[in-house]
Amino acid sequence: MAECGRKALSLLEAARSRYESLQISDDVFGESGDDSSDNPFYSTSGDSDSDNYIAEVGEEDSGAGPPGSLSRSQAEEEGWTETLQDVTVPPYKETYGPAQKMPATATALDFFQLFVPDNCIQNMVIQTNMYAKKFQERFGSDEGWRPVTAQEIKAFLGFVTSTSVHRCESVLSIWSSGFFSNRSIALKMSQARFEKILKYFHIVAFRPSQGSNQGLYKIQPFLDSLQQSFSCTFRPSQTQVLHEPLIDEDPVFITTCTERELRKRKKRKFSLWVRQCTSTGFICQISVHLKEGQGTDGLATLKNKPQLHSLVAKQLCQNISGKNTIIFTGPSITSLSLFSEFSKQDIYCCGLLSTRKSDCTGLPQNMLVCGSTPAQRGQSRVMMKGSMSLISWYNKGHFRFLTNAYSPTKQGMIIKRKSGEIPCPLAVEAFAAHLSYICKYDDKYSKYFIFHKPNKTWQQVFWLSISIAINNAYILYKMSDAYTVKRYSRAQFGERLVRELLDLDDCSPTQ
Helix, strand or coil: CHHHHHHHHHHHHHHHHCCCCCCCCHHHHCCCCCCCCCCCCCCCCCCCHHHHHHHCCCECCCCCCCCCCECHHHHHHCCCECCCCCCCCCCCCCCCEECCCCCCCCCHHHHHCCCCCHHHHHHHHHHHHHHHHHHHHHHCCCCCCCCCCHHHHHHHHHHHHHHHHHCCCCHHHHHCCCCCCCHHHHCCCCHHHHHHHHHHCCCCCCCCCCCCCHHHCCCHHHHHHHHHHHHHHEECCCEEEEECCCCCCCHHHHHHCCHHHHHHCCCCCEEEEEEEECCCCCEEEEEEEECCCCCCCCCCCCCCHHHHHHHHHHHHCCCCCCCCEEEEECCCCCEHHHHHHHHCCCEEEEEEECCCCCECCCCEHHHCCCCCCCCCCCCEEEEEECCEEEEEEECCCEEEEEECCCCCCCEEEEEECCCEEEEEEHHHHHHHHHHHHHHHHHHHHCCCCCCCCCCCHHHHHHHHHHHHHHHHHHHHHHCCCHHHHCCCCHHHHHHHHHHHHCCCCCCCCCC
């Protein structure tokens, strides 16, 4: 018994050692106490998020393969073989981490303004005043309006951001006498003044004559500026993931809603994809796609989801060519044609396949359907074409992976708390490790998105991108000397940021 325990422990440590790069661990948002040095990963337990993610595409296929798949003879002609060869990914060509060293005295606002600097605030001031003037010229003067200042815009951002800390559905609750009232910050601005700024607030006051994305013209300059700041402030690790982050409604709020209230809430008219560093959770790039209306970005005309997601993936990865990056993808993005195109750009891939959601064109049919012989848990089959491996692995269901980032000759291990270790190809272990971390990030991130729900799509995108910027700011804070001075949790960091935006004298967060 003791020998089995030592064996399991050694396997656990070996698995952990392969993922030492996952630096910002369970403590990524500061809720796990003082020690943030331990690696979060290694258990993909039966109820873990990574298992839940994979379980969505666990399949029991039978009969003919998916459209575009190849028969056995066609697969052999195309170069697919069961003869395996070792695959090695060249070293990563960049060092990762913050691009600039922040002083130990840096405040929450200093980190936030790496992404939303003063010139960006000043542009909001100019555009808001321009829009207010245009609006009043068309619909009549507003006696209660006076031009907004930079200090007021900062306070405005602070008030709305406070909904992510206190999780109130309406920002106007701050001035109420109810549960979400907050007299300590309500005194900074009257409710009437806040509502006037909310009415006229704009990033772009006038429609441009031409632009890359007409549907998002009111927010596009801000998104461009934010994207540039993400790239300039942080260099991601070699392993990154392309996915749609968790931005759905607060589950507690949804469960307390009546059916009528849910019907009244409009469905989100956009989707958002990100390229995210799997070592820290830092979101390196975002891509917004409007589900309705016309756009000139090439996405609006695509009705085929695999084609749409493939184009999104190319947009998200256009700045990482030639660096030997490894990206992980979900079933909607994973395809042989996309991975082959990426490999020409020195971008290596590891993706989960689904016969229902993925483009299976060019893949061997016999690897995508289940055989008549029952498979044993941990059993796998692999076929290769050049450096590309197609893996079929069984664990209470068939899971398929396409990769050129991990050698099919190397074995890994999935460690289960209840059922022990399950052998698997190294690509499966790597996918589970990195996606497990991103799922943990998403679970914690969903607690801190801005709860304010505007009706206009561009405003929804704006506040969502502000939420992402704040989370990125916190990650940079945790990797800086400032964190060694005062170890704020994510909630404390958010509260401190609100008070600094409001320019309150006492900026210490509630303990």
